[in-house]
Amino acid sequence: EAGVTQFPSHSVIEKGQTVTLRCDPISGHDNLYWYRRVMGKEIKFLLHFVKESKQDESGMPNNRFLAERTGGTYSTLKVQPAELEDSGVYFCASSPERGIGPYKNIQYFGAGTRLSVL
Amino acid sequence: DQQVKQNSPSLSVQEGRISILNCDYTNSMFDYFLWYKKYPAEGPTFLISISSIKDKNEDGRFTVFLNKSAKHLSLHIVPSQPGDSAVYFCAASALVGGGKLIFGQGTELSVKP
Numbered sequence: 001e002a003g004v005t006q007f008p009s010h011s012v013i014e015k016g017q018t019v020t021l022r023c024d025p026i027s028g029h030d031n032l033y034w035y036r037r038v039m040g041k042e043i044k045f046l047l048h049f050v051k052e053s054k055q056d057e058s059g060m061p062n063n064r065f066l067a068e069r070t071g072g073t074y075s076t077l078k079v080q081p082a083e084l085e086d087s088g089v090y091f092c093a094s095s096p097e098r099g100i101g102p103y104k105n106i107q108y109f110g111a112g113t114r115l116s117v118l
Numbered sequence: 119d120q121q122v123k124q125n126s127p128s129l130s131v132q133e134g135r136i137s138i139l140n141c142d143y144t145n146s147m148f149d150y151f152l153w154y155k156k157y158p159a160e161g162p163t164f165l166i167s168i169s170s171i172k173d174k175n176e177d178g179r180f181t182v183f184l185n186k187s188a189k190h191l192s193l194h195i196v197p198s199q200p201g202d203s204a205v206y207f208c209a210a211s212a213l214v215g216g217g218k219l220i221f222g223q224g225t226e227l228s229v230k231p
Binding site: 006031035043045055059091104105106108110112 | 120122150152154159160161162163164167169207209211215216217218219220221222223224
């Protein structure tokens with residue numbers, strides 16, 4: 001079974017440009033999350049999709065960030081225009097729908113996209 | 119405000135000995151805790167988890183302990199192996215929070231042969 005796939009692995013752009021990151025979750029996983037790690041600090045939550053709907057976007061830094069999840073499958077995260085402080089590693093994670101039984105929330109992460117804004 | 123804290127940025131242990139990684143949290147709504155392991159240039163890999171209704175969970179060489187009254191959890195690795203050298207992240211989630219994970223800053227473990 002394929003894991004979470006992210007593309008590109010590394011992106012270098014200039015301030016003011018636009019970048020689009022893509023995430024393909026594990027097949028059948030309804031939950032898709034975006035996180036970001038800046039300058040070796042903690043990994044911070046950005047937003048959460050359940051299928052194609054945004055469940056929680058409380059972690060999105062500002063309106064320069066736009067996330068979509070087409071048809072409840074892959075997701076894109078667009079940064080427009082990019083600023084220097086947007087540099088970091090962007091991780092995508094997915095998890096299956098939580099059913100009955102004890103609450104469990106194991107999220108499976110992709111390798112991340114390293115974004116460098118110059 | 120940092121809801122999940124890992125106060126030790128790094129830890130060095132000898133191969134074969136026990137590694138103990140610590141994590142503290144402040145939000146009493148957290149009801150599920152996870153440890154992830156991360157190698158350079160890779161994403162975090164799930165290691166072990168524990169529900170708030172338990173105080174211990176064991177999986178092979180890895181054991182997680184939860185002390186709810188102290189809002190503290192720890193990961194024990196016994197015996198430690200050089201391949202365990204990585205950054206370990208503690209994470210917490212709350213059912214009412216929609217499932218987003220709140221991470222600590224990570225602890226870099228180095229296991230020396």
